[in-house]
Amino acid sequence: MLKNYLKIAFKVFLRRKFFTFISLFAISFTLVVLMVAVSFLDHVFGAQPPETKLDRTIGVFHLQMKSPDDNNTWSSPGGYKFFDRYARNLPGVEIMSLLTDTFDGGKVYSYLDGNKIESYLKHTDGEFWRIMEFTFLEGGPFTSDDEKNANFVAVINEATRKKFFDGQSALGRTLEVDGQRFRVVGVVANVPYLRTIPFADIWVPISTMKTQAYKNQLLGGFNALFLARSKADFPMIKEEFQSRLKQVEFDDPKEYNRMIGYAETLFEFMSRPLTNSRQEEPAKVGRALATIFIIMILFMLLPAINLVNINISRIMERASEIGVRKAFGASSWTLVGQFIVENVLLSLIGGAIGFVLSRFVLRAITESGFFPYADFQLNYRVFLYGLAVAVFFGLMSGVYPAWKMSRLHPADALKGVAR
Amino acid sequence: MTSQATASTTSANGAQTSTANMIQLEGIEKVYRTDRIETVALSDINLSVRAGEFISIMGPSGSGKSTLLNVIGLLDVPTGGKVSVNSKPVTSYGDKHLARVRNEEIGFVFQTFHLINDLSVVDNVEIPLLYRKGLSGAERRKLALRALDRVGLHARVHHFPSQLSGGQQQRVAIARAIVGNPRILLADEPTGNLDSQMGDEIMGVLKGLNDDGATIVMVTHDPRQSEKTERIVRLFDGRQVS
Ligand SMILES: Nc1ncnc2c1ncn2[C@@H]1O[C@H](COP(=O)(O)OP(=O)(O)O)[C@@H](O)[C@H]1O
Numbered sequence: 089m090l091k092n093y094l095k096i097a098f099k100v101f102l103r104r105k106f107f108t109f110i111s112l113f114a115i116s117f118t119l120v121v122l123m124v125a126v127s128f129l130d131h132v133f134g135a136q137p138p139e140t141k142l143d144r145t146i147g148v149f150h151l152q153m154k155s156p157d158d159n160n161t162w163s164s165p166g167g168y169k170f171f172d173r174y175a176r177n178l179p180g181v182e183i184m185s186l187l188t189d190t191f192d193g194g195k196v197y198s199y200l201d202g203n204k205i206e207s208y209l210k211h212t213d214g215e216f217w218r219i220m221e222f223t224f225l226e227g228g229p230f231t232s233d234d235e236k237n238a239n240f241v242a243v244i245n246e247a248t249r250k251k252f253f254d255g256q257s258a259l260g261r262t263l264e265v266d267g268q269r270f271r272v273v274g275v276v277a278n279v280p281y282l283r284t285i286p287f288a289d290i291w292v293p294i295s296t297m298k299t300q301a302y303k304n305q306l307l308g309g310f311n312a313l314f315l316a317r318s319k320a321d322f323p324m325i326k327e328e329f330q331s332r333l334k335q336v337e338f339d340d341p342k343e344y345n346r347m348i349g350y351a352e353t354l355f356e357f358m359s360r361p362l363t364n365s366r367q368e369e370p371a372k373v374g375r376a377l378a379t380i381f382i383i384m385i386l387f388m389l390l391p392a393i394n395l396v397n398i399n400i401s402r403i404m405e406r407a408s409e410i411g412v413r414k415a416f417g418a419s420s421w422t423l424v425g426q427f428i429v430e431n432v433l434l435s436l437i438g439g440a441i442g443f444v445l446s447r448f449v450l451r452a453i454t455e456s457g458f459f460p461y462a463d464f465q466l467n468y469r470v471f472l473y474g475l476a477v478a479v480f481f482g483l484m485s486g487v488y489p490a491w492k493m494s495r496l497h498p499a500d501a502l503k504g505v506a507r
Numbered sequence: 508m509t510s511q512a513t514a515s516t517t518s519a520n521g522a523q524t525s526t527a528n529m530i531q532l533e534g535i536e537k538v539y540r541t542d543r544i545e546t547v548a549l550s551d552i553n554l555s556v557r558a559g560e561f562i563s564i565m566g567p568s569g570s571g572k573s574t575l576l577n578v579i580g581l582l583d584v585p586t587g588g589k590v591s592v593n594s595k596p597v598t599s600y601g602d603k604h605l606a607r608v609r610n611e612e613i614g615f616v617f618q619t620f621h622l623i624n625d626l627s628v629v630d631n632v633e634i635p636l637l638y639r640k641g642l643s644g645a646e647r648r649k650l651a652l653r654a655l656d657r658v659g660l661h662a663r664v665h666h667f668p669s670q671l672s673g674g675q676q677q678r679v680a681i682a683r684a685i686v687g688n689p690r691i692l693l694a695d696e697p698t699g700n701l702d703s704q705m706g707d708e709i710m711g712v713l714k715g716l717n718d719d720g721a722t723i724v725m726v727t728h729d730p731r732q733s734e735k736t737e738r739i740v741r742l743f744d745g746r747q748v749s
Pocket residue numbers: 539540546547548566567568569570571572573574575
């Protein structure tokens with residue numbers, strides 16, 4: 089029977105090329121949009137090297153100081169002094185790391201044979217390399233001792249090795265960045281630009297900064313990362329961090345006397361603008377997720393509704409066919425079965441096209457170089473979800489009207505009466 | 508299981524061929540109700556058709572002929588009365604059971620042919636066989652070609668209906684009606700959309716099928732065609748007048 093259904097389905101598809109085309113287009117287009125969106129989210133937030141322990145990592149990406157009368161707010165990445173003094177030894181934290189915010193003044197220049205080279209520079213401690221799992225192409229990370237002794241050592245990425253050393257082994261060689269000379273101790277695979285926490289071209293110890301002023305700043309330039317023993321410790325860490333905020337001694341309490349901030353996941357932090365949650369309140373992740381979800385659903389709903397419409401009119405048009413088939417012995421369920429097969433088949437073909445298109449589009453985005461070092465991957469699990477949704481809509485839109493129609497008396501169906 | 512059930516009915520029938528009616532209608536009533544109006548399409552129709560009979564139903568337009576034929580063919584349910592097909596009390600049957608009776612016992616020919624335009628001629632003729640278990644694709648094809656042969660359509664079996672003349676389309680429709688070898692053939696103005704020469708040809712085909720044992724009920728308002736049948740049932744305003 090299935091074979092007959094499939095044969096009938098193919099004949100119908102071929103005879104109704106326009107409907108077939110529109111349906112396939114709607115399904116595959118929806119899937120492509122979904123896949124690109126998911127891939128983007130995955131690319132920014134998903135656990136992938138070097139952030140393999142993302143599920144146990146939270147951080148402090150932003151802080152605010154408030155004046156006593158609340159009229160003045162100083163908003164910035166945290167300061168080294170604050171983190172060093174108040175954020176260490178939080179319970180449940182296995183490793184804490186401090187690092188500069190690459191996007192907060194991390195852009196530096198070098199001059200090589202008269203050419204200006206632009207790079208992103210990040211200052212980190214030794215612990216950074218224990219939280220992150222970089223892929224080392226040569227050498228290894230610098231250590232806490234390097235940081236303590238202010239050794240001028242650097243880890244560079246592959247692209248930088250190419251620029252400075254023509255892709256040759258860079259180990260032990262020096263490069264000049266922003267007027268400082270560093271010895272290369274390791275070369276790592278490129279980290280995508282959109283992986284905002286680890287991203288840089290060159291990583292060097294914090295202590296090699298040109299001035300030591302950072303050691304006295306409560307605010308400015310730094311992020312903190314906390315690798316928890318387990319995700320279950322997050323609430324405890326967050327709570328303890330809040331109590332540490334209250335212990336801060338301000339340089340001039342008349343000017344600023346309150347520190348506001350949160351230990352949170354990058355997703356929580358990034359979701360703030362989405363939910364309009366201000367710095368003073370905890371991130372509303374649930375709402376952010378819901379918002380993203382709703383946006384995605386809305387985006388998918390449009391083609392889905394179209395698909396449903398097309399399907400319904402396609403089936404209405406076939407009222408007389410349903411009547412004929414019933415008149416010659418098809419039971420209602422047999423007809424419903426045929427429409428199920430038709431719709432599932434159509435959805436699957438649309439899915440296959442969507443799969444190929446998604447890979448193509450993601451490859452195109454990756455290769456466009458618009459997002460440096462990006463590698464947009466197809467998320468197979470989400471693809472299957474998307475396909476399931478497509479099949480679901482196909483079934484709903486195809487089978488429900490078919491079921492209604494198949495319950496008509498053949499005489500009514502033959503007249504094309506659909507009620 | 509299907510064939511067994513059919514076989515036992517056949518033997519039970521064979522023993523009492525003379526008395527058994529192929530079609531039996533008792534007190535059939537059909538009322539169409541819409542929001543505003545109520546149309547009585549049939550009222551108190553009592554009709555028996557013996558196995559092997561060829562009868563015609565006549566009457567002016569709107570007198571209920573199609574409705575009656577649809578009731579006999581199980582395409583529509585009467586609002587009152589009892590229908591038996593080949594001694595089966597089909598009035599009480601559910602969807603699945605009805606589908607099987609339609610498939611095995613009845614072949615329908617419509618005035619407007621009702622061929623599926625998306626399917627080729629031979630695919631159209633195969634339709635009743637699709638809903639019969641245990642037939643391979645090759646067997647279906649063979650039976651369909653044989654049925655087309657019987658109605659005199661040898662070529663053009665891979666054409667689509669729209670590529671055929673009216674007479675040819677009606678032949679395809681008849682082939683579809685007889686492909687499953689039903690005992691009852693119901694034809695609703697089969698010659699109504701054809702010129703008289705083609706009409707005569709179609710009548711010839713039906714007559715041949717009747718000679719081969721088919722019970723035929725034909726709706727027509729062409730006296731020339733009804734004369735060729737054994738008995739004429741006349742309807743007027745949903746009532747049987749003879
Ligand atoms: N689906 C329907 N809804 C309402 N009235 C109908 C319907 N089908 C037929 N009728 C009415 O029933 C009567 C008989 O129709 P029909 O059996 O088609 O007549 P005939 O075939 O003799 O021309 C007509 O008055 C017609 O308008």
